[in-house]
Amino acid sequence: MRHPMNVVSQRLTGWSAATPHDKELAHRRLQEKFDVDLNDGQMFEIVERHCRERYKEHRSTCHKKYKELKLEGKDPIQHKPSIVKTQDDWEWMCAHFESEGFLKRSAAATRNRAKIPYNHHGGTISFVATREALSTQEEPVGPIELFRRMHSTAKGRDNQLVESHYKEMVELQQSQLQLEDHASIMDETAIRAQVIGRSAGTISGIGPAPHKSYINTRKAPSKVIELLELLTQKDKDKTEQLELLTQNDKDKDNLISQLT
Structure with missing residues (x-):
């Protein structure tokens, strides 16, 4: 174009x-x-x-x-x-x-x-498109793994804060396996949001919140x-x-x- x-x-x-x-x-x-x-x-x-x-x-x-x-x-x-x-x-x-x-x-x-505490390495490609490209039917990429890949290089993660956030997400995810009350178990999206926080007008790990007509982007054809x-x-x-x-x-x- x-x-x-x-x-x-x-x-x-x-x-x-x-x-x-x-x-x-x-x-x-x-x-x-x-x-x-x-x-x-x-x-x-x-x-x-x-x-x-x-x-x-x-x-x-x-x-x-x-x-x-x-x-x-x-x-x-x-x-x-x-x-x-x-x-x-x-x-x-x-x-x-x-x-x-x-x-x-x-x-x-x-x-x-x-x-901004740290930058990602996704370039101009959106998180949604990157997640779709990395995922397979056998091995889908979740929000936590996407965070690791988007903030890592061949030399490792950018800074200690990224390393700390990723480690906290993994530990929190593992702790969910020990919960007996299934209603209180958090999914990866909730875990990521809890660790890195929420911002008005954005979706954790996705970016700016879409308009109503764009709400199904994550499941776009x-x-x-x-x-x-x-x-x-x-x-x-x-x-x-x-x-x-x-x-x-x-x-x-x-x-x-x-x-x-």
Whole structure:
């Protein structure tokens, strides 16, 4: 799928600000590549989330380039990234990045990221899709095992807090086997939620709480999961290409600076 930026305006504060016409163009481009039924409420919401995240990632890449230029003492307006369609679009973005509202949101996001105790290694693939891909009929992957895999590398777990949380989950799970009152036995989802806590608007081990029409994502048909994984992989490849282009622009600027 081509990036939503190729068919909709780049001068939006976010995907939610896109007009129905712009969204229809993006959806039509998607349907040219994949067999998707947008009359299916669940499928429609997956596509909308995909577009929303891609728009956000594109804007984040542009903001990263803007900040790099600022740190290098350059005028961002004079160095439009190749991923931005026109100079007018880039000038709009630069003004947007300097606006009071954007600066406040950016500062709040930075503070919130600093509160995250540890990161996962799932990349852009959702926990739901990862769990579906790792599970087999003979050996399904539960929330506790998913936690271990998502927060582990070949060298082990990231930090002591991850190690402590996983150990506590396993011990709590084993202790359930000794309970005689079956009504009080916790399943893995409850165990994980008790150990790592609950957050408003999120589902433990899954992510942001879905809208009502998206509530059955964990049991989505394989076709939906396959589409989601394929879209995610294509976006990952596209992001890597964009980062390479951005680096090439930076290398060219450095070379020009050395020659002048």
